Amino acid sequence: MTPFDWTERFDGTAALPRPVRDRLIKAAHVVKVKKGDQVFGPLRTPDSLIFLYDGRIRVSQSSDSGREIVLYRVDAGESCVLTTACMLAEEAYNAVGIAETDATVVLLPKSAFDQLSAEEDAFRKFVFAAYSRRMIDLLRVVDDVAFGRIDVRLAERLLALGKGSKQVRATHQELASELGTAREVISRVLNDFQKRELIEQSRGLITFKDKVGIERISASN
Amino acid sequence: MTPFDWTERFDGTAALPRPVRDRLIKAAHVVKVKKGDQVFGPLRTPDSLIFLYDGRIRVSQSSDSGREIVLYRVDAGESCVLTTACMLAEEAYNAVGIAETDATVVLLPKSAFDQLSAEEDAFRKFVFAAYSRRMIDLLRVVDDVAFGRIDVRLAERLLALGKGSKQVRATHQELASELGTAREVISRVLNDFQKRELIEQSRGLITFKDKVGIERISASN
DNA sequence: TCCGTTGGGTGACATTGTCACTGACGGTGC
DNA sequence: GCACCGTCAGTGACAATGTCACCCAACGGA
Helix, strand or coil, rough: CCCCCHHHHCHHCCCHHHHHHHHHHHHCEEEEECCCCCECCCCCCEEEEEEEECCCEEEECCCCCCCCEEEEECCCCEEEEEHHEEEEEEECCCCCEEEECEEEEEEEEEHHHHHHHHHHHHHHHHHHHHHHHHCCCCCHHHHHHHHHHHHHHHHHHHHHHHHHCCEEEHHHHHHHHHHHCCCCHHHHHHHHHHHCCCCEEEEEEECCCCHHHHHHHHCCC | CCCCHHHHHHHHHHCCCHHHHHHHHHHEEEEEECCCEEEEEECCCEEEEEEECCEEEEEEEEECCCCCEEEEEEEEEEEEEEEHHHHCCCCCCCCCECCCCCCEEEEEHHHHHHHHHHHHHHHHHHHHHHHHHHHHHHHHHHHHHHCHHHHHHHHHHHHHCCCCEEECCCCHHHHHHHHHCCHHHHHHHHHHHCCCEEEEEECCCEEEEEHHHHHHHHHHH
């Protein structure tokens, strides 16, 4: 396992001087995870800052009753500060990070994190920015859940998951877990969309028929 | 307006060496606000870190439709990082900070904030801890709103607002704004509580009759 | 082919949110 | 005392969402 230079991949580390980066590479662990693996969670609380070198991680929160809601996604080049937050606050939490694709994760131990955020402006700015970004994400989730209609939220999410494509590959249950609602609710709304000829459905697959219509719904918030 | 030493009041600043604290006191603005004043919000976005010297600030988010939900409260000795988060992310947000009591607020400009978090371990730790704490608070709000029943949430909130006392002074509308729901919903639940002889109501005032009963409800989550 | 698993449909009902309206209470001025 | 007014709370009807129980269809092995 020859160490490779992941430091160029992140805003917070690419700007650092060479010797610091070398030190970093020594201090950190690089882990490859498979699609579907739990990167962190109640059972796996790393005392590390998580950098995502490549792949994508979905962070969601689950309730005791088995429902689930997606809080945000971590993309390649970003870090996930939530674990450090929970670590610092020493509080129980029930957020889980799941790899949505095969992914390469860089784990930076707390000691290195502390030192680096003390010594390096660029790194510290990066971390603050990461916190800020997630905070905004969470504000958005609160807003959606507390005040949003689910048809609007579902339309939005379909477009986001579709990423410009004509199709979304997802089961009703998965969509329910995106929005923190129940499968039946998603089924109903999707059937409504289908009756209005906005989409077509088949098992695990949704196809846009009238994307403009969906966009109109998603914009009516 | 002779500058006074607010720095002893905060974990992040009390530990700093005297000269640094003197510099801080010079750099910061101390503002007194009255109960009900907006400390920050869409219209008043300070590019500063907010320290709350004394009093209490309620941070809530409001929807376009006029509903509102309390995100968390800032107590004396704490800081409110949300504004710095939004500043960094340069995103629109609709969170508002309202003084719940007369309060003394210390505003630390961004430049001083940057310098201090670069140079002083104690300060940086304080800021990280503040971010973490708020993140956890927001996770809790998401959990409540997405998965919680309102009778349970209301029972919880009544106990929290009562703070050990036998009474809670709040209108139904205010309680609705706490939980992000509508006044009618609160009225219904409170009437139910009353029918079950858990509370008594009068205009703007709720009195616990069977606190244990309320606690039992609040615990059933 | 059979069969178990998964994805999805459905009706009945509970909970929560919305709307429109009503009256009750507490001040103020007379 | 009384009339007036703004705030607070109660209510019924209905819409939206969540829950439960159960069904069936599609898919993928064995």
